Amino acid sequence: xxxxxxxxxxxxxxxxxxxxxxxxxxxxxxxxxxxxxxxxxxxxxxxxxxxxxxxxxxxxxxxxxxxxxxxxxxxxxxxxxxxxxxxxxxxxxxxxxxxxxxxxxxxxxxxxxxxxxxxxxxxxxxxxxxxxxxxxxxxxxxxxxxxxxxxxxxxxxxxxxxxxxxxxxxxxxxxxxxxxxxxxxxxxxxxxxxxxxxxxxxxxxxxxxxxxxxxxxxxxxxxxxxxxxxxxxxxxxxxxxxxxxxxxxxxxxxxxxxxxxxxxxxxxxxxxxxxxxxxxxxxxxxxxxxxxx
Numbered sequence: 001x002x003x004x005x006x007x008x009x010x011x012x013x014x015x016x017x018x019x020x021x022x023x024x025x026x027x028x029x030x031x032x033x034x035x036x037x038x039x040x041x042x043x044x045x046x047x048x049x050x051x052x053x054x055x056x057x058x059x060x061x062x063x064x065x066x067x068x069x070x071x072x073x074x075x076x077x078x079x080x081x082x083x084x085x086x087x088x089x090x091x092x093x094x095x096x097x098x099x100x101x102x103x104x105x106x107x108x109x110x111x112x113x114x115x116x117x118x119x120x121x122x123x124x125x126x127x128x129x130x131x132x133x134x135x136x137x138x139x140x141x142x143x144x145x146x147x148x149x150x151x152x153x154x155x156x157x158x159x160x161x162x163x164x165x166x167x168x169x170x171x172x173x174x175x176x177x178x179x180x181x182x183x184x185x186x187x188x189x190x191x192x193x194x195x196x197x198x199x200x201x202x203x204x205x206x207x208x209x210x211x212x213x214x215x216x217x218x219x220x221x222x223x224x225x226x227x228x229x230x231x232x233x234x235x236x237x238x239x240x241x242x243x244x245x246x247x248x249x250x251x252x253x254x255x256x257x258x259x260x261x262x263x264x265x266x267x268x269x270x271x272x273x274x275x276x277x278x279x280x281x282x283x284x285x286x287x288x289x290x291x292x293x
Contacts, residue, residue, distance in 0.1 A: 004045040010068055012040070019069075026065050034060060139177045144168070176224040187228040190235040194218060196242055215246055222254050229293040234261070237289045244287045255291040264288040 013022055016036060025033040037046035038058075050065045051058050149155040150167075158164045168175045195214070225235060235255070239247055252260060265285050 004042045006049060006068055009042060009045055009049060012042070013037075022069060023066070026062050026069070029060050029062065139173075141181065142174055142178045144175075144178060173220055173224065176221065176228075180224065180227055183228050185227070185230050188230050188233045190225050190228065190233070191238070192221075192225070192235070193238045194221075196240045211243070211246060214243060215250060218243075218247060219250060219254070222251065226254060226293065231293060234290065234292045236264075238286060239289065240286045241283065244289065248289060251289060251291055255293065259292045260289075261292055262290040264290055 013033075013036070017025060017033065022033075024030075037043065037050065040046060047058065049068075050061050052061050053059070147155060147159065149158060166179075168179075195217075222235075222237075229235060237247060237251070248260075248263075265287060267284060268286050269284065
């Protein structure tokens with residue numbers, strides 16, 4: 001039996017956290033939310049209403065609190081707060097921290113195992129939980145060898161110079177993780193020209209991934225690349241219409257929506273003659289996505 005009405009308990013939570021935040025805090029079983037309820041003057045009522053005792057342990061009943069919050073929002077004439085946008089379960093989608101780009105194989109690492117420019121290979125996926133050992137091995141630092149000096153100077157001295165440029169031939173994901181310790185938070189600008197996922201690019205880097213495979217490929221490498229950027233660093237990704245919109249949402253998640261700076265449109269050629277005789281709008285540009293850290 002509650003000594004305090006449910007509405008009073010809920011109002012206290014809303015006043016402290018706001019309706020927009022509260023749903024996210026409930027879904028994530030946020031520590032601040034749980035502490036507020038368990039240390040509140042009405043802690044016993046919160047426990048009786050929104051917690052269960054299982055094997056002498058107090059377990060948060062998220063469903064009960066969510067249902068209570070939903071009923072409150074349904075009865076509120078001001079629940080939309082004069083804002084226009086997409087609503088889900090009583091709150092603006094844009095205000096939820098749980099909105100992410102979801103796609104198959106997201107919790108995997110894609111090796112991208114093309115051996116050279118003329119062959120393609122089956123793509124290998126390692127799941128973050130099922131293949132943790134394999135991923136740790138894949139992303140662990142590797143010894144880089146077979147260095148060659150191009151241009152003037154001594155190779156040994158060049159390798160010790162922090163300003164030396166490196167041209168690395170091999171798996172870029174392995175290379176990124178091998179260089180991370182040396183260059184973490186030191187790079188001011190990154191430019192990436194990835195496979196466009198067209199199926200016919202000149203570079204045979206399995207450029208016919210389906211959307212989900214391509215997104216995993218990019219996610220693994222963009223997350224690693226972000227660790228290289230200095231606090232004032234920036235990253236530019238060159239893409240065409242096949243994947244630019246998918247990559248934009250992915251980069252919003254990795255770099256933060258607030259760090260999106262510009263969508264740069266660059267003209268890829270001049271059209272005349274037979275190139276203009278198509279039954280559609282003529283494509284004559286690609287896109288560069290520009291983000292800061």
